[in-house]
Amino acid sequence: MASSAFSEALRTSIARSGLSLDRLQARLQANGIPVSITALSYWQSGKRQPERQSSLSAVRVLEEVLGLQPGELLSLLPPPRPRGPARPRRTEPVNFPVEALKALLEKVGAPHALEQQHRLNLASLHDRCEIAADGGQRCTTARTVFQATADGQDRWLLVYDHGGAEAGPPQLHALRNCRPGRVEVDTEHGLTAAELLFDRTLDRGETHLIEYTLTNGGPPYPPCANTYYREFRRPVREYLLEISFDAAPNHCWQYTRSGAQDAEERKPLQLDTTGSVHAVALDFGPGVFGISWE
Structure with a gap:
């Protein structure tokens, strides 16, 4: 998957925060949201996008941790595969x-x-x-x-x-x-x-x-x-x-x-x-x- 508006916004927000992926993972874990470092890396590079409910919950916590407005990242996600x-x-x-x-x-x-x-x-x-x-x-x-x-x-x-x-x-x-x-x-x-x-x-x-x-x-x-x-x-x-x-x-x-x-x-x-x-x-x-x- 190529770079998307979501991945670019996430990558920019992470860089601006100064937090490493390790620290982001720890923040998510503290909020009861287990996400692998590999997944975070794939999301910011555009190789994958969050689709499952647990992944979308992680994005909501990321918005808070990175000091973004609620929905600022979620609104950039395209729809998942059709059901x-x-x-x-x-x-x-x-x-x-x-x-x-x-x-x-x-x-x-x-x-x-x-x-x-x-x-x-x-x-x-x-x-x-x-x-x-x-x-x-x-x-x-x-x-x-x-x-x-x-x-x-x-x-x-x-x-x-x-x-x-x-x-x-x-x-x-x-x-x-x-x-x-x-x-x-x-x-x-x-x-x-x-x-x-x-x-x-x-x-x-x-x-x-x-x-x-x-x-x-x-x-x-x-x-x-x-x-x-x-x-x-x-x-x-x-x-x-x-x-x-x-x-x-x-x-x-x-x-x-x-x-x-x-x-x-x-x-x-x-x-x-x-x-x-x-x-x-x-x-x-x-x-x-x-x-x-x-």
């Missing part, structure tokens, strides 16, 4: 280990899914993600509207990243107009692939609405690094993302990024009276659209 459903697309890279994903897709009867042209357009998508009091992701409910571009479309392929090999697979529950088909889990890479079979077969031009929920085990619930987002590899007409919190965060913001080298655009969000925030994207993509919070 949640993603759709493979022909000739484009995916957010998962490719060989592991190919093996998983073959098990659910879709060995050529990465190369095939999509025959279902995503017209509308609504994600509602529930964040538990411990900061982990309890469940996500998705409502999706498709439009067929060819006759005989009867299923949707779902690929889900558990958030690492340590996190167990979520339970898939079909709520409307679909049912689970074949489901396969790769525990080594923390991936699940599943078929969602439609209640009827679609012909060209027809639309279909499905709804499903992915529920994680807990508490404690799998950590989500204070963010949830989707990466769209093709344009989506409408995307609505809701995040509901059992414990209200200090502040939230939506963010978008068109490509890996593009600047991230942010917009502050306000919690509503139900303890939730939402953001809407219209005619969006390709790119990343998400919500983060502190």
Whole structure:
């Protein structure tokens, strides 16, 4: 990973403080945050970035130790690897280990899914993600509207990243107009692939609405690094993302990024009276659209 705004700010702040990495590690340890010197070195050089909840907690303590404003370093971190459903697309890279994903897709009867042209357009998508009091992701409910571009479309392929090999697979529950088909889990890479079979077969031009929920085990619930987002590899007409919190965060913001080298655009969000925030994207993509919070 190349040098980033976060690594440069961290390196500059450490140099200005006059503290060695050994002393920084000791300060973190005194605050109950064990971090290796190697990790601190990688963070300031840009070789790696903090993503896990424990690492983000360490950054918060670093801000205090280095005399920075709360959130001054955290706000410079780009989103971690996406958690949640993603759709493979022909000739484009995916957010998962490719060989592991190919093996998983073959098990659910879709060995050529990465190369095939999509025959279902995503017209509308609504994600509602529930964040538990411990900061982990309890469940996500998705409502999706498709439009067929060819006759005989009867299923949707779902690929889900558990958030690492340590996190167990979520339970898939079909709520409307679909049912689970074949489901396969790769525990080594923390991936699940599943078929969602439609209640009827679609012909060209027809639309279909499905709804499903992915529920994680807990508490404690799998950590989500204070963010949830989707990466769209093709344009989506409408995307609505809701995040509901059992414990209200200090502040939230939506963010978008068109490509890996593009600047991230942010917009502050306000919690509503139900303890939730939402953001809407219209005619969006390709790119990343998400919500983060502190």
